[in-house]
Amino acid sequence: MTAYDILEVGVVALIVAISLWVVLGTWAPRLRQRLLRRVGLGSAADTAAAPACDAGCSACDGCSSAPPRRHPTESGAVEHPIRFQRAD
């Protein structure tokens, strides 16, 4: 095995790992965050950084699995989704 072969495998493995990470963040952001915390890296800020879904766009990958907290407040308040109801 030449040095280039080793380098090649390393680069390919890195690219694949990064891709896996991005896809995981789209489909299972909570799982990814749990993994991060397991390694001792994550913080609450990561949830807040999820892209907003209201930009009128197709940049909505952030909503896939977990509804992002759209208005993170310092109090850590709970966001209640709007329910179907006819108000008086």
Added chain:
Amino acid sequence: MTAMENVLHIALVGNPNSGKTALFNRLTGSRQKVANYAGVTVERKEGRYTSPTGRSVRVLDLPGTYSLNATSPDEAVTRDVCMGRFEGETRPDLLVCVADATNLRLHLRFVLELQRLGLPMVLALNMCDAAAKRGIRIDVEALQAGLGMPVIETVAIRHRGTSELVRRLDGPLPPPTAMPVAPGADLHAEVSRLLATAVTVPRRTARIDDALDRFFLHPVFGLAILSVLMFFMFQAVFAWAAPLMDGLDAGVSAVGAMLANVVPPGLLHSLLIDGLIAGVGSVVVFLPQILILFLFILFLEESGYLPRAAFLLDRLMVGAGLTGRSFIPLLSSFACAVPGIMAARTIQDPRDRLATILVAPLMTCSARLPVYALLIAAFIPKQQVLGAFNLQGLVLFGLYFSGIVGALVVAWVMKKIRKDQNEHALLLELPSYRMPNPIDIAIGLWERAMIFLRRVGTIILSLTVLLWLMSSFPAPPDGATGAPIDYSFAGIIGHAIQPLFAPLGFGWEICVALVPGMAAREVAVSALATVYALSSTGDDAAGQLLPIIAGQWSLPTALSLLAWYVFAPQCVSTLAVIRRETESWRTVALAAGYLFGLAYLASMLTYQIARLLT
């Protein structure tokens, strides 16, 4: 005193389309979506700025409403925040009422209603420039005295248009008005009294609006203009984009050729050429088409034409069991179904709202455009029809149209099933026309381009890499004949599910592409490119998806895949937002089930009929 107490909480409240979000963007430097129709903002949005004296101000942008008697979920948010009943939200210290200076007769009534809440308030008279242009003269002093609150003129769309407001908010809070209109008293009468003392209006409507509406809302011309506009839009998507796309295509090919020379054959070579260049490159070239589509959408949104289109088509939508209110959510779905489904919050009736949410995914979102454009370019000849229209544009129009017809039929069936006899309200305000600002449009397009490129650079690229991995491993056994991809995971999976799609005429390559296409529709294009690049033995296949599918697929297969994409719920984000908006997995299952069923049926019919005919 803690830092928390130092923060001033203000909320922007007012009638729909009074420019609250434009003001919010100006104050906080954010870039929330603004457009010229009621109901763009459907949830509360938070932003911050620091005042000249260093005070921290937290600004809340609220959905517009005509009254605190909320009739839809978005209006309920505004009511609850103003009354301090919204869970997890402190009651604002100060309400900034935003009123359109050209429409005070309507907007002041809500200001008076809000005054009864007893909160400190200021009134921002927005769009003062437009009012001045129409000759509307407002005596700010008199209005201030009559209302008992500070009145500040603003022009939210102008650079320094809010400096006076910022200065006033920096001072001490104004006291709540001492004399709100008594409960039970007629607010309209009070507004008339105020207008008589403080406002002179030469003419109740803008002359230009009357003139334009005579054409755009004319029973015959109006519909003709609408059809021509839609037609022209899809023609332009193909005609204008062609030179730009050719340029991008050449660029992608050049980069591919360069890389192929630099990187020696092997694993990395395959990843870069067959995976990245072939896959991602095949999606990037559709950027011009997406931008042209959004150029039209932004122009229509800013100009105030959209509610007019809703007015013209309302009767058809009622016939199908939708309301005219569904129009704007459905129209937003042409960009992406996710904001479209969220915009359905402006619909009062829960069942109308549900119907709108369920059919929104049928509107052709911009992520479908690359798939459509690829197949059309490969299979539909570039010829002129009737001298003026190009056939490719016509087919694209037809695909968009099929989605719309599909939505109307589905809504109609739903109406029949639930035997709905209820009345559906329209009550839609038609705003004044506005000339779209070229700079705003340019910024909007830039943002769309960035969104698309970011999407290409993250999710599409990543999925393509993973697909390449799945398609390259395990490597074929020694002495194997045929393409290596046949022995890989992707090849095995593709061959395994192909029988299910055989009646639709899909080959195993298409089946492989459909799976990652669930995460983002465009990935189907990059996945096909990667699969074909790996299937071919030569090196020349990279970046040349179009001639390959044109050569290998039959026309019925191409048409069948187009039909599949009109209906199939190929988008996890859409299903997730349906779940969030309806809080029901049942609705998600219903939506996904009926869409897949419809897609399968439509594809099968298309394939079988096309095969008989060709």
Added chain:
Amino acid sequence: MKLPPMRLSDLPYKTPATVVEVEDAADSDPIARRLRDLGFVHGEPVRVVAHGPFRRDPLLVQVGFTRFALRRAEAQRVRVTPDAA
């Protein structure tokens, strides 16, 4: 000359009229209440400025400085008197 009241849905195209009242179609009718909030109140001048292309529905009604699109069923709740020419 005082003309008899009629429903807004029957008001001829571009005829100036004045609102008499909004009638509730049912008890605590939310649509009627919203119409009143929008300015359909006694004494307010109104005019039908356009019709939809299909079955002349919806109506575009000018009230105050604003134009609202109303379906016929909604416009039926509004009673108006045409202004004497």
